[in-house]
Amino acid sequence: MTRKKEEIMQSATHLFSEKGYFNTSVQEIADDCKISKGSLYNVFNSKEELLIQVIEHNQNKVLQKAVNISLESFSSPKEKLIKKIAVQFEGIRDNRAFITMLLRAMPPHDNPRIPWLMKKIRVTMMNWYKDCLMEAYGSRVEPYIWDLVIMFQGALREYANLAIHENKDIDFQVAARFVIERFDTMIHHTSDVEPFLTSQKMEEYEAFEPDQQYESPQEQIQKLLEELRGKIERLSMPREIQQESISAVQSLQEEINENEPRKFLIKALLLYLTEIKECHPLVHRIETVLQATYY
Numbered sequence: 298m299t300r301k302k303e304e305i306m307q308s309a310t311h312l313f314s315e316k317g318y319f320n321t322s323v324q325e326i327a328d329d330c331k332i333s334k335g336s337l338y339n340v341f342n343s344k345e346e347l348l349i350q351v352i353e354h355n356q357n358k359v360l361q362k363a364v365n366i367s368l369e370s371f372s373s374p375k376e377k378l379i380k381k382i383a384v385q386f387e388g389i390r391d392n393r394a395f396i397t398m399l400l401r402a403m404p405p406h407d408n409p410r411i412p413w414l415m416k417k418i419r420v421t422m423m424n425w426y427k428d429c430l431m432e433a434y435g436s437r438v439e440p441y442i443w444d445l446v447i448m449f450q451g452a453l454r455e456y457a458n459l460a461i462h463e464n465k466d467i468d469f470q471v472a473a474r475f476v477i478e479r480f481d482t483m484i485h486h487t488s489d490v491e492p493f494l495t496s497q498k499m500e501e502y503e504a505f506e507p508d509q510q511y512e513s514p515q516e517q518i519q520k521l522l523e524e525l526r527g528k529i530e531r532l533s534m535p536r537e538i539q540q541e542s543i544s545a546v547q548s549l550q551e552e553i554n555e556n557e558p559r560k561f562l563i564k565a566l567l568l569y570l571t572e573i574k575e576c577h578p579l580v581h582r583i584e585t586v587l588q589a590t591y592y
Contacts, residue, residue, distance in 0.1 A: 360422075366381045375433055393461050
C-alpha cells in the first residue's frame, strides 16, 4: 500500500467516525490529507469505494496482530488463548476510530457490497473465535462450539465497549484471563448438554472461506441452485421423486430469471423442495437471499 493511500484511509476513518459518512465530503478528506480532490479520485473511484477499502484494511489490521501470536511459544494452549484475546483487545482499542465508524457512521445499504462486507467481518471473527477455542480445548467442545463462540464473543464485546466507549481503565490481559477461566468452569460442566447451535444451523458459517470475493445476490442464487441440483442428483431416492425435484429446481431458476418473478410460485417451489430433509440448509439459504432481493 502506498503512503498516500494509507494517509487517505486514515483521514477518512477519522472524519467518518467524527462527522458521519454523509456529513463528510470527499473535499474534506482531500483537504485533511493536503492533496487535491482529483488526486484522491486517482486512488479511489468514489467515497463509497473508499469506505469499503477502509473497512477491509482496518479489519485486517485488527486481526493480524492476534494471528501473529500463533507463531510464538506458550506454556499451554490456554495461555496462548489468553494472549490472543488480550492482543485482539489492544488492537480494537488502538483502532478506536474505526470501531466508532462502524457503529455510528455507516451509510444506508444501497450498495449490496456493504452489508456483504459487514457480514464477512462478522463471520470471519466468529470463525476465528471458533478456531481459538478448538485449539485451546480440543475435540471435547466441538459438539457445542458455536454456542460457546456466541457466548465468548458476547462477553468480550462488552468488555471492549466499556474500554472504548466509556473509557474504563481495563487491563485486557487480566480481563482475558478472567473470561477464559470462567469458560473453563462452564466447559467442564457442559459435556452432557445438547447443543443449541448445531453444525446444520451454522452450515453457512462453516462453509465460509476468508478469501471469498463479493458476489451479487443473483450470482449467489445461481450458485446455490446449482449446488442444490447437484445435491439432489447425488441423493439416494426413488427415481421419479428425484426427477420431479430436479424439475422443481429448474422451474425455480427459470422463474427467478423472469423480468417479474411470481412470488407465489417461487414460495410454492421452495416449499416443495423443503420436503427433502437433506436439502433444508441449502433451501433456507436460497430463501434468505431471495427475501433480501425479491420479496
